[in-house]
Amino acid sequence: xxxxxxxVPLKGMNSFGIxxxxxYMLEFEGADDxxxxxxxxxxxxxQWTVLSGxxxxxxxDHYSGVLLHPVSRxxxxxxxxxxxxxxxxxxxxxxxxxxxxCVERGWGGVENLSLIPGYVGAAPVQNIGAxxxxxxxxxxxxxxxxxxxxxxxxxxxAECRFGYRESLFKGKLKGRAxxxxxxxxxxxxxxxxxxxxxxxxxxxxxxxxxxxxxxxxVIAIRHRKLPDPKVTGNAGSFFKNPxxxxxxADALQMEYEQMPVYPVGGGRVKxxxxxxxxxxxxxxxxxxxxxxxxxxALVLVNTGGATGDEVLALAREIQHDVxxxxxxxxxxxxxxx
Numbered sequence: 001x002x003x004x005x006x007x008v009p010l011k012g013m014n015s016f017g018i019x020x021x022x023x024y025m026l027e028f029e030g031a032d033d034x035x036x037x038x039x040x041x042x043x044x045x046x047q048w049t050v051l052s053g054x055x056x057x058x059x060x061d062h063y064s065g066v067l068l069h070p071v072s073r074x075x076x077x078x079x080x081x082x083x084x085x086x087x088x089x090x091x092x093x094x095x096x097x098x099x100x101x102c103v104e105r106g107w108g109g110v111e112n113l114s115l116i117p118g119y120v121g122a123a124p125v126q127n128i129g130a131x132x133x134x135x136x137x138x139x140x141x142x143x144x145x146x147x148x149x150x151x152x153x154x155x156x157x158a159e160c161r162f163g164y165r166e167s168l169f170k171g172k173l174k175g176r177a178x179x180x181x182x183x184x185x186x187x188x189x190x191x192x193x194x195x196x197x198x199x200x201x202x203x204x205x206x207x208x209x210x211x212x213x214x215x216x217x218v219i220a221i222r223h224r225k226l227p228d229p230k231v232t233g234n235a236g237s238f239f240k241n242p243x244x245x246x247x248x249a250d251a252l253q254m255e256y257e258q259m260p261v262y263p264v265g266g267g268r269v270k271x272x273x274x275x276x277x278x279x280x281x282x283x284x285x286x287x288x289x290x291x292x293x294x295x296x297a298l299v300l301v302n303t304g305g306a307t308g309d310e311v312l313a314l315a316r317e318i319q320h321d322v323x324x325x326x327x328x329x330x331x332x333x334x335x336x337x
Contacts, residue, residue: 004044008067014054015117017233018308024066025051030090030180031152034068034145049337050178053094055117056126056235057335060308068178070121075101078183086140088183091121095128103211108190109138111211112199114218117229117236121179125169126333127162131218132196136162140185144169144177152180164270165240165333197221225296233302234293238315239273240333252326273322273330274298280321290314312336 008025011017024044028034037043047065051057072090075098079086085107089098095118099110112133122128123135124142139162142155161168169177192209194200202217203209227234241262249261249269256279262270277283277297284294289306291314293299300311315332322330 015229020059022063022067031145052119052122089120093120107186109186111214114215143181237298238300239330
């Protein structure tokens, strides 16, 4: 089992580039390492959280507990059926490396999720999604170490209770389950999903639908719209798109005819948080060392040397203004520590 690291600098381990430290960090390969950690009598702190790729987190202070960091990076094919292949990836695999690995083999289902930063282990927690696809579409099961029983439990797709940027692991099991691996069911005869935004036109410009063309199109669009966290600190979309009753959306569209809405069923629709933030006057705004990206209003950026509190203060200003203008509450997608 790995030993503790002390006073670990986190500036290079979180995509916002917030300059804080973790009092303790422990890297783990899998359930055995976690079991050894949670049964040892000399644990330095009862406080812990998992730090995966650091791409969906905002540190507002130094972390005084133990950061558990997955380092396992295995990918294994479990079996091939008539039109489906099962693949198991460990928690420490870079998500985009996993997508590339699948596309290279002609296995479909994750190509629309190209270039989303982070690790495989974090994908089910947030139910990551982009361009008409979500993790829940391809997750067959999730392996998680249960802190209370010290055993590994396998959760089926249905048991994960996936929702829009939500899951059992972000809700009821937060702080109780640590994901160690995910098994995916991918298609050997892929069906292209091109109905979102300008993806179809981008794919046609590359020669038509294929897994590689879809992947390259998504990458190109994301590069155009989103800042590179290696250059400008950010965590991608800071806010979730709010889901409201159809009646609320109808009332808003009476005043704002161009407001985009996306039906989600059950008399509910999803609004575009980026559009709301833009129309509230925030796109491109700068407040000291933080700001809103000029090409994508969902993205808050650290323009250099900002603290997590500065980012959070900006986010709260935006929430207030959107609420005042539209009567809609937007919530952070980013985990705030």
